[in-house]
Amino acid sequence: MKGLYELKSEVIDRELCTCCGTCIGVCPVDTLGFADGEVKDVGGRCVQCGSCNAVCPGKAFPMDEWMEALFQTGYDTGRLFGVYQGIYNACPKDDKIRAAGSSGGMVTHILTALLEAGSIDGAVAVREKQDEPYRFESFIAVDREQILSAAQSKYVLIPVNQVIRKIRQSGKRIAYVGLPCQIHGMRKAMKQDAGLAGQIVVLISLFCGFNMTEEATEYLIAKSRIKKSEIEMLKYRQRKGDRTGFYIRGKQGKEFFVSKHGYTFMNLLFSPKRCWKCFDYSGEFADISVGDAWEKGAGFSRVIVRTQVGRGIFEMLTDRETMYVEPCDESAIMKTQKKVVSYKKGQIGIRKGRMKHFPEYGVEFARCRGKHQIKGMVLYMILCFFKSRAGKWAIQILPFPILTKVSERLKGREVTAVENQQHI
Numbered sequence: 001m002k003g004l005y006e007l008k009s010e011v012i013d014r015e016l017c018t019c020c021g022t023c024i025g026v027c028p029v030d031t032l033g034f035a036d037g038e039v040k041d042v043g044g045r046c047v048q049c050g051s052c053n054a055v056c057p058g059k060a061f062p063m064d065e066w067m068e069a070l071f072q073t074g075y076d077t078g079r080l081f082g083v084y085q086g087i088y089n090a091c092p093k094d095d096k097i098r099a100a101g102s103s104g105g106m107v108t109h110i111l112t113a114l115l116e117a118g119s120i121d122g123a124v125a126v127r128e129k130q131d132e133p134y135r136f137e138s139f140i141a142v143d144r145e146q147i148l149s150a151a152q153s154k155y156v157l158i159p160v161n162q163v164i165r166k167i168r169q170s171g172k173r174i175a176y177v178g179l180p181c182q183i184h185g186m187r188k189a190m191k192q193d194a195g196l197a198g199q200i201v202v203l204i205s206l207f208c209g210f211n212m213t214e215e216a217t218e219y220l221i222a223k224s225r226i227k228k229s230e231i232e233m234l235k236y237r238q239r240k241g242d243r244t245g246f247y248i249r250g251k252q253g254k255e256f257f258v259s260k261h262g263y264t265f266m267n268l269l270f271s272p273k274r275c276w277k278c279f280d281y282s283g284e285f286a287d288i289s290v291g292d293a294w295e296k297g298a299g300f301s302r303v304i305v306r307t308q309v310g311r312g313i314f315e316m317l318t319d320r321e322t323m324y325v326e327p328c329d330e331s332a333i334m335k336t337q338k339k340v341v342s343y344k345k346g347q348i349g350i351r352k353g354r355m356k357h358f359p360e361y362g363v364e365f366a367r368c369r370g371k372h373q374i375k376g377m378v379l380y381m382i383l384c385f386f387k388s389r390a391g392k393w394a395i396q397i398l399p400f401p402i403l404t405k406v407s408e409r410l411k412g413r414e415v416t417a418v419e420n421q422q423h424i
Contacts, residue, residue: 021159205283
């Protein structure tokens with residue numbers, strides 16, 4: 001059987017690990033852990049059982065097979081957002097939940113509603129570590145306040161699926177929230193373990209263009225000039241006026257804020273290479289997918305309902321009249337997310353042809369041509385540059401205020417233009 005040695009040589013060393021933590025969560029002898037940015041045998045007890053390799057989505061996630069299993073249809077690489085039953089703009093009527101969320105607070109709303117209805121006993125969420133508010137951990141939230149405390153996105157690699165062990169030990173019915181790659185890992189783990197599959201009530205995915213290493217957080221903390229020991233609160237999507245963004249508050253009251261669009265440039269600097277190899281932007285293998293409805297302004301989420309499980313939950317929320325909801329379509333997403341969707345879905349063939357190791361998706365990607373090919377190549381070269389020694393040096397000397405202004409202008413104007421159109 002293949003054990004951690006093979007996982008390291010075939011996945012980790014080939015920059016295929018998504019850091020989803022699934023291998024840690026299913027390890028039968030509880031010996032795997034996440035240390036120094038990668039999975040390791042921290043307990044020294046690996047028995048070469050092969051469980052970690054069986055559930056790893058980093059090396060292989062055959063999309064054609066999973067699409068057939070979940071939706072009884074083949075995988076179409078031309079579909080930008082996968083298979084779904086409906087797309088909606090929505091937000092809860094509960095002002096407390098809406099204010100706590102990154103955009104419309106719909107993930108928090110879904111979780112609290114399911115808990116209050118008795119449909120689940122808990123939910124997988126991510127929170128700040130008690131003594132290190134700049135680091136994060138997955139846990140099982142079992143009441144409304146715990147769910148609210150975990151609201152908002154965290155833009156950093158977190159091995160969320162290591163919580164699988166706690167799920168199995170708890171015996172609880174669980175709602176799971178994760179990124180697309182984490183959903184892939186959970187799907188594979190559920191296939192291997194019928195007991196786990198029986199405990200997972202719903203899989204909710206967050207839209208994801210890129211994720212970032214802990215270096216990104218360290219970089220922003222350094223720019224804030226607030227010492228780690230002085231950090232009282234750190235949020236990636238804190239509301240400040242009519243904007244959301246990265247926020248730090250020190251114990252002496254000092255604050256540091258960068259708008260969400262202002263630090264989007266950091267995706268180019270700190271994204272791991274495995275993110276460049278991902279083809280799933282909107283969580284195509286979840287029951288429900290949730291992202292920002294940027295063109296609606298503050299306070300709305302985009303909700304893609306995919307499976308019958310997802311449909312049942314969304315209809316329950318609609319029947320209870322606890323949220324504002326309106327139908328929309330793919331064109332609404334493309335108004336403000338065209339660049340990242342084009343990068344992730346349209347240009348992946350460029351990266352596959354130039355990177356030595358690539359995941360086995362079981363599908364053929366269409367060739368990128370013309371100006372799209374040029375744009376894809378330029379972006380790939382920029383990504384590669386910032387992984388080089390020269391690029392890492394450049395990160396340290398480039399003026400942060402200028403980077404944020406350029407980033408906000410390039411990304412923000414895409415959203416601002418649409419928002420202005422809404423008021424014409």
